[in-house]
Amino acid sequence: MEPPRPSPGPSGTPGTPTTRPKQAEITPAGGLNLRESPSSSGAKLATIPQGTLITLLEEQAGWYKTTFADQTGWVAAEYLTLVDPSGSDNQPDKPAEPKTRQGVITAANGLNLRDNPSSSGEKLVTIPKDATIQILAEQSGWYQTTYETKTGWISAEYVSLIPSEASDPPPASPPAPKKGKSTAANGLNLRATPAAAGEKITTVPGGTLFEIIEEENGWYKISFDSHTGWVSGEYVEIVENTDEDKADDAKADEPAVNPNPPSEETLPEITIDLSVNGTVYILGGSGVISSTAQSIIEGKAFSKYKENLRDFPPLPAEIKKEEPPEEEEPDDPEEPAPPVDTEYDPSREVPVDPFIDIPEYALAGKVIMLDPGHGGPDPGASGPSKTHEKDNTLPIALALKDILTQAGAEVLMTREDDSSPCTASKYTELEDLKARVALANSCNADLFISIHNDAFTNPAVNGTTVFYSAANPKNVESLHLAGSIRTSVIDIIKTTDRGVKPGNLYVLNNTKIPAILLEIAFISNPYEEARLQNQTFRENAAAGIFRGIYAYFTTPIPKD
Known part of the structure; x- marks a missing residue:
């Protein structure tokens, strides 16, 4: 959202050009849109990253004209911090606000991000060696930082600070080779790209040792059985001793791991x-x-x-001689175990704060289009209790709109009541879908989020699925968005993870901006149907989508 900025006070009147600051710094965490005209409806030319220093060429109705990446356009003045290069007294006399400090991870096998500044804190994720991180706070020899959408603490002992004058981190020495072991009991998929949606090449058996070639966003690049690909770091144990605060928390008194390739001595011996x-x-x-x-x-x-x-x-471990069967009469058969309790308990739905560890107005300048599925004459899927999909998707979208608006985003919707965006003289499902796509392609939005409920003939099927389309011109961005939302939503509402999947869906194929379709839960499953009726669950689902959108804007898109 880019509202007009209040007119300057007396100290900034047009008659005093020599005292007006000529430079400004971008303040929104997600960057600020450069638009073709001084209006939030102007076509977006580029996004200027947070912290960028820009030159102000002209001012008009709360907007500044500037040039960025060889493109000249307008930015909202509300999201700028003015800088006076002359050092005059026009600005309030206050010490310069230091830039966010940065550091480079030096631990050879990565550094644990923990939920509190202590080596006993719960491990959230491992930050790889040579990764550059932003330091948010410091406490008792620990730094607070954010990595892969998770905010926590790392030991300052294994962080090399980057001098504020330097534009780039110091060159890092080549990382020492490290080895890992698959911990997945049923084997670990080797994929073509570092993503759960990457094409499966083969399966690495559990317990296999391998050398790690590269790391990217929680995935390890390895070679196995003449194939090179990526495995999820979540199911890999690093087999190299480190200090207590390094990855894997290996103890100092454990024997050193043989650095040679796997042999009989490095694997459990079976007689x-x-x-x-x-x-x-x-x-x-x-x-x-x-x-x-x-x-x-x-x-x-x-x-x-x-x-x-x-x-x-x-x-x-050994082959025992087979004993002949006993001739005794069998005992009475045991009574079957009672069925798993599937009775829904609404008290288990605990409200989640969507803004934890997310800065204020983090999505300022972003335009998000929300698409609550179905509506009007189209009820969508129906549940065993005769509830309808269209009555679930709208409350979730409205809750998400409130959260996004608080975060500074401008929110557009394909519908805000029980209606269809279709304006054709005769309603059809295709005309309805065309209307939604037309809205998405005409509003200069940054993202398109379509919200749905899933359904299947087998009522036991449950879980959450996120779809993207390879036919979308922004398919790489769409896949990144789908992965970010999938992680955040499942982390909050604790549904079965059905993954990110490509889908041949009209609204995804024909939109020209990054777009996903989220099937939050199965309305055909009695338990999940009951959850979908609960307002706390709906708001928590909206919180998960919001946090996924924030992660999309603040983490780099994985390279193929």
Whole structure:
């Protein structure tokens, strides 16, 4: 939102050009839109990052004319901090506000971000070595910072401060190679890109050791079975000793890890009787196996046949002689366990503050279009209790509008009541969708968020899904937006994560701005239908979407 700025006071009247500051600094955390004309409806030319110093060329009705990235346009004066280069006394006499300090992580295996300034604090995420971070606060030898949308504390001992005069961090020495081990019991997917939506290449078995080539946004680049790709860092254990405040919290008294490639000494030893005539059970059969097969079973080697790379039952440490079955009568069968309690308890819905660790007016200058799915003659999906999707999507969108407005954003909506945006003489679903797309493409918005409920014939199916379209001209940005919203929403409402998926959906294919469609929960599932009726759940879902939007604007788009 870019409202007009109040007229300058007497000290800034047009008759005193020599005392007017000629430069200003961008203050919104998400940057400020440069527009073609001095109006919030003007076409957006670019976004000027927070902290950028700009030269003011002209002033008109609460807007300043300036040039950025070879483009000349207008910015809202309300979101600027004026700077007087002459050092005159026109500005209030106060010490210069220092720039946010920056630092570089020096811990070889990354540094833990914790929820409080203590080594006993809960680990939130690991910040990789050589990552540049902004220091928000300092307390007792700890720095507060934000990484991957999470705000917490890191030990100052492993942070190298960047001098304020320097424009770039000092060159870092090449990182020492480090190794990791897959902790996923059923194997870990190796993907083509560092994202859960990346194409799956193969599966790395649990317990496999590998060398980490690169790290990006919580993903590790590795090579496995002649393939190079990315694995989620969430399921990787770093197998190298570090100090208490470094990644993985390894203890100093643990034995050093052998830096050589994986061998029998670096893997758990399993004793198997391979003597001639010894009985080894493989896939239900018996026989004598070769040393190659034994290595595959123990996880020290991998079959060259892809059809063999699947999950097998774990082998016992020793083969025991099979006992003959007893002839006793079987005991009475146990009574079946009682069914899992699916009774909905509204008291479990605890309100969430959407603005925790997010600065005031963080989305100033942003324009967001919200699309509450269905409406009017189209009820959408229906639940077992005869509730309708259109009656859930609108309250969530309205709650989200309130949050975004408080954060400084301008919010547009395809509908604000039980109606359809379709203006055609005869209503059809296609005409309704065309109307929503037309609104999105005509308003110069930064994002398009479509809110829906999912449904399926099996009432047990549940969870949250976020869709994006590869056909959208902003598909890379859309995928980044989908991932950010998925993480934040599921983190708050605790639904089953059904992932980010490409979707051939009209409103996503035909919008020209970054766009996603969020299926918050299954209205066909009785438990989730009840949650969708709860206003606290709706507001929490809106909070999750808002935090995902903020993360989208404040974290870089992952590279392929």
